[in-house]
Amino acid sequence: MSEYCLFCHEEITSNTNWSSFFKVKTATYLCPTCEAQLIKIEGDTCNICNRPLEKLEPQFVINSRCLDCVRWEEDEEWKGYLLKNESLYEYNTFLKEIISQYKFRGDYILAKIFSTNIQQKLISDTLFVPIPLSAERQFERGFNQSEALIVEAGHSPTHLLERTHSEKQSKKSRYDRIHIPQVFRLKEGRDVADKAILLIDDIYTTGSTLRHAAKILMHAGAKSVSSLTIARS
């Protein structure tokens, strides 16, 4: 429990009344005003990528699945690798600001905002695998934002992957992103046979990063690969 909102620095005044007195205190890191701006993903969502379906035109939804995921699953090269993605919140302007301050400005402590929620999603008998950064990027930022989400939720990350080259792929087209031969490779000496794996990342945008990682892990013998992200854009 911090006294001040981690984002806007307003003092958090806790209303202690009798009902809250008996409840288990959960940590609060945001003031109510900021907290209210985080919108949980609810309602009907794509059964793979967790995208809210009500925001899509009907022609982009086929049997509870978004058209993007339908296309991934129709592609012989990609089908069946990523079992399911779960995202905590909608990627609205507010969350965008938080993530950019967290990731690009390097305000590490903001990871705590999501710790309680992430903790609830991290179930045992699963390996929690952060999406790796290249050595240069990791030095630049000072920390890996995906790894920090696992650590701050009280778990240990398992480092299974490494980058084959640097991250600068955001400007490439969908075609390019899908057809880069390999973004990641399995770290030497890691055994993933029959392991259930949960990939952790900050944002699910096109899903291509997560699917690249899932493909490597499934080929290495993993039992299943799912993913958890803070935001679904």
Next chain:
Amino acid sequence: MNFAVLREKLVTEALLTTPEITQAITSLAEIPQPPTNPNFSFNRELQKLLLGKQLLIDEIPYSLEDIQSHYENGYITMRKGITLNKNRPQCERCGNEDQSLFATFPCSRCREICTYCRKCIMMGRVSTCTPLYGWGDENDLQHTDATLDWTGTLSSGQQHASNQVIEFIKANKELLVWAVCGAGKTEVLFEGIHHALSEQKRVCVATPRTDVVLELTPRLQAVFPTIEVASFYGGSEDRQKYSPLTIATTHQLLRFYKAFDTIILDEVDAFPYSVDEALQFAVKQARKDNSSLIYLTATPNEQWQKECRQGKREFVTIPARYHRHPLPAPEFVWCGNWNKALTKGTLPANVMKWLKHRIDTGKHALFFIPKIELIPKILPILQKLHPDIEAVHAEDPNRKEKVKALRNKEIPLLITTTILERGVTFPNLDVAVLGSDDRIFTESALVQISGRVGRSAQFPNGDITFFHYGLTESMLKARKEIQNMNKEALQKGLIDVE
């Protein structure tokens, strides 16, 4: 990033060729500074970037090898980004000592638990393994003669203040220029800046708002055409530029260190009291030990006013506008419990009458309200008077368009929070404040709001009305201050008797 100490020099870990003991810069007892090697051919672009600055490694687009060799030859300096005072961290860039604004993280650069400052994180992270880089030789670069290209004339009030500014710049002292809204304070600076530049001094005009930087830069560039003005604000492209005349947001002052012979600080009062300390720290860091500091404001805070009266602070007033007409003083009008009226979907009768009169006569107006939350209640009421009426607030993405629409007379009246209390001028305007007894309307806010009226020489008069449900100290003080300025201006012959 860690360093090893080898032969009384720091060596960046990444450049070590043999295994050595390394540590974060904050843990070093002392930072060795090698003597200047006069035979070293240093990079002049790097000098321009670092002279009078305190930058992070990420802000220096040169290789680690370049930076290391300039340090080893005594050109680049390093300071600790965070120092520890009895184990309590203090940020050397922004002065933060508030422990709730520090956090820790497992750092990939030093592979330890690093403590970082959250207060200035928007300018890049300063942590216990972060050096602040600067330039050793503090002598400024010689600049070409700055000619003053301005043909206007100063009013006698402006001229008096301008002379004072020159004197204080010469003497490297602090001066408060207390100029009423619409006095023409920018012109008052021209001669002083010109004088400073002619003595090869480095000058900075700093202001809290980016808008003002953007407006001042071309204006000062036009009057000082022979030098290149550099402009610093979030996202500006002049970061690499070195100039004898820098226009910067007060925020950007954090990137400077012992840089300026003269700092002119505009709108010192535009800050909430809490950030004042941080600003004072930034200004102190950015100015040279021997330098002048000129404060410009229309509304000094109470403390400063007191210091002026007690003779503890040097100041000069410009009590009149350049057009020689007195400042319109606010009229106080009691309007009862307007909040209650609002719940019934209306406003008090005298308020409605005031609004209706502006619309009927086509006189443009600003209508100040105390809270953004009131907009959804008030806007529909006013739109019944005229459908084109709009409302603005700080987060309104269309703020600029709406202000422009009022200026172009496309809309008759704008409802606004205190966001428009300063900076905007409209030639012919009436102003009303609803609930002027609200806490948000401080003395300085009310003086600034009143200062929107009668700005132009063609329309030097206008109506300024405070609708209230009980008088406040702030209201009385604001009116008193305006009346005092008018009295002083009259005595000094700075306004014409009508």
